[in-house]
Amino acid sequence: MNLLKITASNAFINIARNKLISFLCFGIIAFTLLIFGIFNYITFSLESFSETFTKNITAIFYLREGVKPAQIDELTNHIRENLMVKNVAFTSKSQAEIDFSRNFKDLSYILSEFKESPFPASIEIEFKPEYAMDTKVISLIEEIEKWSIIDSKEVNLDWAKKLIAFKKFIYVVGMFLSLILIFVSVFIIFNVIKINIFYRKEEIHVLRLVGATDWYIKFPFVIEGAILGFFGSLLAGALLFITLKLFPVYATFMYNLVKGMIDFKTIPSVIFLRLIGLGTAIGLFSSYFSSRQFLKN
Amino acid sequence: MNLLKITASNAFINIARNKLISFLCFGIIAFTLLIFGIFNYITFSLESFSETFTKNITAIFYLREGVKPAQIDELTNHIRENLMVKNVAFTSKSQAEIDFSRNFKDLSYILSEFKESPFPASIEIEFKPEYAMDTKVISLIEEIEKWSIIDSKEVNLDWAKKLIAFKKFIYVVGMFLSLILIFVSVFIIFNVIKINIFYRKEEIHVLRLVGATDWYIKFPFVIEGAILGFFGSLLAGALLFITLKLFPVYATFMYNLVKGMIDFKTIPSVIFLRLIGLGTAIGLFSSYFSSRQFLKN
Amino acid sequence: MIEFYHVDKRYVSDQLALTDVSFSIEKGEFVFLTGASGAGKTTLLKLIFKEEVPTRGQILIDSQNINLIQSKLLYQLRRNIGIVFQDFRLLQNRTVYENISIPLAVRGEKKSTIEKMVMNALSLVGLTHRKNYIPMHISGGEQQRVAIARAIVASPKIILADEPTGNLDTELSIEIFKIFERINANGITVLIATHNTYMMEMFPKRILKLDKGKLISDGKKERAA
Amino acid sequence: MIEFYHVDKRYVSDQLALTDVSFSIEKGEFVFLTGASGAGKTTLLKLIFKEEVPTRGQILIDSQNINLIQSKLLYQLRRNIGIVFQDFRLLQNRTVYENISIPLAVRGEKKSTIEKMVMNALSLVGLTHRKNYIPMHISGGEQQRVAIARAIVASPKIILADEPTGNLDTELSIEIFKIFERINANGITVLIATHNTYMMEMFPKRILKLDKGKLISDGKKERAA
Numbered sequence A, B: 001m002n003l004l005k006i007t008a009s010n011a012f013i014n015i016a017r018n019k020l021i022s023f024l025c026f027g028i029i030a031f032t033l034l035i036f037g038i039f040n041y042i043t044f045s046l047e048s049f050s051e052t053f054t055k056n057i058t059a060i061f062y063l064r065e066g067v068k069p070a071q072i073d074e075l076t077n078h079i080r081e082n083l084m085v086k087n088v089a090f091t092s093k094s095q096a097e098i099d100f101s102r103n104f105k106d107l108s109y110i111l112s113e114f115k116e117s118p119f120p121a122s123i124e125i126e127f128k129p130e131y132a133m134d135t136k137v138i139s140l141i142e143e144i145e146k147w148s149i150i151d152s153k154e155v156n157l158d159w160a161k162k163l164i165a166f167k168k169f170i171y172v173v174g175m176f177l178s179l180i181l182i183f184v185s186v187f188i189i190f191n192v193i194k195i196n197i198f199y200r201k202e203e204i205h206v207l208r209l210v211g212a213t214d215w216y217i218k219f220p221f222v223i224e225g226a227i228l229g230f231f232g233s234l235l236a237g238a239l240l241f242i243t244l245k246l247f248p249v250y251a252t253f254m255y256n257l258v259k260g261m262i263d264f265k266t267i268p269s270v271i272f273l274r275l276i277g278l279g280t281a282i283g284l285f286s287s288y289f290s291s292r293q294f295l296k297n
Numbered sequence C, D: 001m002i003e004f005y006h007v008d009k010r011y012v013s014d015q016l017a018l019t020d021v022s023f024s025i026e027k028g029e030f031v032f033l034t035g036a037s038g039a040g041k042t043t044l045l046k047l048i049f050k051e052e053v054p055t056r057g058q059i060l061i062d063s064q065n066i067n068l069i070q071s072k073l074l075y076q077l078r079r080n081i082g083i084v085f086q087d088f089r090l091l092q093n094r095t096v097y098e099n100i101s102i103p104l105a106v107r108g109e110k111k112s113t114i115e116k117m118v119m120n121a122l123s124l125v126g127l128t129h130r131k132n133y134i135p136m137h138i139s140g141g142e143q144q145r146v147a148i149a150r151a152i153v154a155s156p157k158i159i160l161a162d163e164p165t166g167n168l169d170t171e172l173s174i175e176i177f178k179i180f181e182r183i184n185a186n187g188i189t190v191l192i193a194t195h196n197t198y199m200m201e202m203f204p205k206r207i208l209k210l211d212k213g214k215l216i217s218d219g220k221k222e223r224a225a
């Protein structure tokens, strides 16, 4: 415990001894992780953005004239059984008339010209939000359409299909880029720390020659790497915060439209924690593996 | 000219002399630029992707019964004047009937029951693709809708609005991230090259002491930076290519849907050139400014 | 006890830096190692603390064959040896005080012990007033004395010194050799590589003489070229 | 011609490394600079090629006040001076041959000229067989001779050598001093900082003696402590 404290303070002293280089490494780590953070945030945002497109997806099916109540019940029950469906509502011809005259009071005189309600009966399906973008919704809609009692439907499947594809695209791209970015971040930070240690190989060699154990040499480097990684990722988090604070200003300047579309002010804390964890871990392991290389004789 | 040749070959020798560090710097530069390249490519792809949503936007306006040809001409001429409009087509009631019976031969017997065509006359507007996502299109549609001869329209403005917002969002985010990324790339590469030069400050000092001019010292570093930047960006380009080659495989594995949606095989050469230009320039200027710092006495 | 048995050292294929070197130094001896520039003195010393490994032959330190020591456990060997490197090898980012304290710090000594021993070593080499300087900011001779202080500070069983007075004036050199003599009087083995014929005359000890990698003479008070 | 007028040099606030040093060395002179460790020899030399600047006083080289030379044009001054640094300052990532060729390369000499002159310098210091080694792979004395070769290779007008034989045996030292003497015979000014009293006796020249930063004596053949 005491050794850990001494080593940690040694690591800080080491960082202070090599101010410029530590500072540069620190900066590189911070900026590398900033990109990682931004990417994470973008993916996150795009996903929630694409969700606003797809909330409360409803489909309305208009029924043919003269459909029997039994047939309607059969269909609504069939639909209700489906797990993706949140709500099914039947609107009879007369109910449609009432709805119309309620919504358009000024036009209700038109209805008086008709003997019977001119509106078709309809079934409105509301899907659960979590299935809003599922391809299975599309097949359900297509299946219902084939029922003989259905006259027509009002739902833009084309858009829905495209949006589903889009959402998946965002997700796949996001995952893929996150993987690449983790890899790149690790690579950059690893190399920077390796450079840092490489230039101190003489120091490592001398320490060995005066009787230091491998761990005595390695430990401060490992701690140093972890410290650089930790503070680097902390800075990255702060920069991410500032960047996202700044973005709406820039966005407002560019396009008033985009402003407010996404809440750019709060960084999901999970991204923040991910950053710090990643930064510290990379710093730590980079130092560990890099220092090992220079502990040969 | 000869001096340039000698210096360039000196720069290569220098890189060979400091193999490990040059290699690490080179790697960092390549990976930093890889991210820049990927980002550029994503922005590019998302933009063209969102365009596939919006190509061939058409709006159909159904006319009221009993509209006079003069009124129709007035409206179509008005629409035709608009620069965003590619094509305006009027479909009379009888033409609509003919179209219907041509498209649905089996159902044409239904039409025989009607005295007059049951279909409304309509005007179909096709917009030029470059305006497909313009908000002005929306205001035009809304304006036309207010004409008294219009009965109803068939165009989903809600989607269109959301998509316009989305496209702008992509654009703004893309621009913003490109700016940040350029900044971060410059920062990282600058710092790496600075570390590289920092550790050779003793060499710089000795060269000065034996009578080298500042330019004699600086020039190989500048060339070295440019070489590292150039080859780094070349590698970044290659990695970008491989990454994008790899992506569809990954995507296929994840979601068959996304595959083929975008052509991931060709990297727009503009991105490639941008990478190389950026890499070389950063390397060059980084070396120039970093080496200056160590040429004090 | 340092024993060399038919030791060869070859850095590059075509020539030997040491050829068939055999000798033994008893515990508590004071020995000079001499020879022209490039004769192999530094190489011989490096073999003792295993910075280099012999191409052929055996080296025994306190009857332990150091060829067989694992890299991980080398520190045990090295803690018994205090070394003054020809090129000093001071850590540039630490002060004189910190440099001298390293051998104690790596042994995990207490801070108060370290302070006492470092200050003692500093005053022996006459550098108390330079303790907070970094190596770059002191003179060549001062750096050499820091290197000497670092070698003796942890009271090792063997002291190896490679040209320890090359940057010192005669007066100071004599003082330093007197320190080595005093340390030697406490039973510490001392092996000093030097060209300084004047010092070898002033301190008549056993002299090992190398020439082009061969041990050409081994005897007391012999006059070196 | 090297002239010092009341030169002070202060590195840290509380003490002077050089105090009121005044002297002048004529073109073509051969002068020794001596004094105990830390007396200020290296500092004095550094002032001549403006690695350090004086805190007070004027330094004239060939009647030019070097305080007034712009940083950008310093190379003109330094091309007239060949320096053997106390710590050699060889470039670790270049071979012996490349290290020696640097002063010629920075002057833009032709490759063939460089080769001729470097090989000549190499043979003078007896290192032809080490030309493709890197400094880390040669002995301390060999490194010192590379430093000497680099200082003389470009035929400068002034040669400054800081403890140039600290790592060399007596025989080699005499040879090196003979080289300096030969160069000096061609009208080159030579200023050598050294502790080696034996050499100063063998080569009786003017001796400048420093003590704690003060010039305490200036004369021929004086016996240094």
Ligand SMILES: Nc1ncnc2c1ncn2[C@@H]1O[C@H](COP(=O)(O)OP(=O)(O)OP(=O)(O)O)[C@@H](O)[C@H]1O
Binding pocket: C130, C136, C137, C138, C139, C140, C141, C142, C167, D011, D012, D017, D035, D036, D037, D038, D039, D040, D041, D042, D043, D044, D086
């Ligand atoms: N950069 C510096 N910063 C602070 N003090 C310095 C610096 N350089 C030298 N000194 C101090 O100035 C004094 C003179 O140093 P200098 O190197 O000139 O001595 P020297 O005569 O060359 O000694 P030696 O024979 O040991 O090489 C020394 O006490 C040294 O500690």
Ligand SMILES: Nc1ncnc2c1ncn2[C@@H]1O[C@H](COP(=O)(O)OP(=O)(O)OP(=O)(O)O)[C@@H](O)[C@H]1O
Binding pocket: C011, C012, C017, C035, C036, C037, C038, C039, C040, C041, C042, C043, C044, C086, D130, D136, D137, D138, D139, D140, D141, D142, D167
């Ligand atoms: N790492 C190395 N690689 C190749 N050759 C080497 C290496 N180290 C030393 N040598 C060569 O081995 C020979 C002996 O070197 P060593 O350093 O032992 O000499 P030395 O007796 O200490 O000389 P000096 O008195 O000049 O320090 C020299 O010729 C040198 O060039």
Ligand SMILES: [Mg+2]
Binding pocket: C041, C042, C043, C086, C162, D139, D140, D141
């Ligand atoms: Mg040696």
Ligand SMILES: [Mg+2]
Binding pocket: C139, C140, C141, D041, D042, D043, D086, D162
């Ligand atoms: Mg000195």
